[in-house]
Amino acid sequence: MDGVHDMGGMDGFGKVEVEKNEPVFHAPWEGRVLAMQRSMGYAGAWHIDHSRFAQEKLPPAAYLTASYYERWALGLEKNVTELGYVTPEEIAAGHALTPGVSFKRKLTADIVDQGLCRSSFYRQQQGPARFKPGDRVRTKNIHPASHTRLPRYARDKVGVVELCHGCHMFPDAVAANRGDDPQWLYTVVFTGEELWGPDADPTSTISIDAFEPYLEPA
């Protein structure tokens, strides 16, 4: 979706401000939110792209004014209620009112080390790769109202395939509950000028990781 989360190239946000000696968490609740998200992910309650989409669907003003972990907390509430794992009444009451659904597994303290292992996104290929490193490609001019990982600034642009990362689950399909729909994934590199016009820094090159359905031959 063309939301405020898709920030690449926007102006007006100012300088990057670095906090000296930044702590891992700025308040205990931030850690709780992160750990709840990890636990629900481990349980199989949803996929990471559901979490991303939940945040993208927040009202733009809320997205921009919430802190990072506030946004996570809002997305977490949205996911558990929209997917039917918790009712809004339970959120309001602060207590479970009915038994929960059963998930395939639960992250308990004794298995946290393995629970923090990142899962693999590789999936069985459905056909041969259409592109190879060195190929020129044009990204499609698409504007789906649903979740996509093709950023606005890199649509309808010509670039060169640099790497092929194998076949991965396809976020656009996953977030729309259309299954893994495995697709080839490539690093595609663009010149600064192709993305930003003649005033771009001539020494800059920018790459995205693009799924095959985002690309056509150029």
Add this chain to the structure above:
Amino acid sequence: MADHDHDHHHSHEHGDHGHGSELSETQLRVRALETVLTEKGYIDPAALDAIIEAYETKIGPRNGAVVVARAWTDPAFKKALLEDASKAVASMGHLSRVGDHLVAVENTPTRHNMIVCTLCSCYPWEVLGLPPVWYKSAPYRSRAVKDPRGVLDDFGVTLPKGTEVRVWDSTAETRFIVLPMRPAGTDGWSADKLADLVTRDSMIGTGLPLSPGQK
């Protein structure tokens, strides 16, 4: 965490409006959510404690620094790292939770690499820990792809004019780590000693490793 630190963190994301009550509301909401999810049987509060402890004490940029320092001292490892970082890092044993999709990109005298996630906050947690607030902030996410040298300037980093600045936008599950150039004046240093020069930002590409005098 002391309240003033907390306020500091929020000041640049929230503006100046009063957020004391807003924060306590967030705290209450998060506590309520944890209670509900626990009572439903979905989560284990002791696991939450352990996850938090792991990110506060074990999973941080030292992990990446050790990888970089080994690449600086072991040519075969460096080659393996650039060919398949997931495999190379997993071979180091204690870092086996790196997963399948890590890519190391090498800085050279003619190319400087920089990592961003314009769409959310993708970051190589396993080797760098949790990302700093600035990495997840609108200023970094918006400008890194359009004005990378301007962003580097915010970090006090100036590159030679002709150096290519390559920005990697992490738009899928691939995760990137920059292999910075080894600082001059470190001949004969052990990997252990070199790792102390490898800053987090040098592995994101918004900084350079420390020089021996800066350590």
